[in-house]
Amino acid sequence: MMRVSFVALCVVALAVVIFSSETGTAEAKTCNPMKLLPCMSALTSSSPPSTSCCSRLKEQQPCLCGYIKNPALKQYVDNPNAKRVASTCGVPYRKC
Numbered sequence: 001m002m003r004v005s006f007v008a009l010c011v012v013a014l015a016v017v018i019f020s021s022e023t024g025t026a027e028a029k030t031c032n033p034m035k036l037l038p039c040m041s042a043l044t045s046s047s048p049p050s051t052s053c054c055s056r057l058k059e060q061q062p063c064l065c066g067y068i069k070n071p072a073l074k075q076y077v078d079n080p081n082a083k084r085v086a087s088t089c090g091v092p093y094r095k096c
Contacts, residue, residue: 030063036053038053038056046081
């Protein structure tokens with residue numbers, strides 16, 4: 001009985017390690033502001049966002065608050081054009 005409990009505990013511990021490292025890796029790969037380059041003209045002018053821009057913006061949606069908090073990126077993602085692009089693409093623009 002002790003051996004079965006120990007094996008079960010090891011399996012659970014291994015699963016936790018595997019899933020927590022995959023989540024961290026996935027988040028690191030997901031948040032990449034360079035993926036928003038197709039949106040640059042729409043973010044810096046009054047031109048409409050492209051289909052590529054909207055799909056990338058939706059993909060990067062979980063990262064937007066981090067981009068807003070980054071002083072180097074804030075000017076691009078926290079302005080009236082960014083709000084317009086987000087609205088046009090159907091991406092909710094939240095206060096962070």
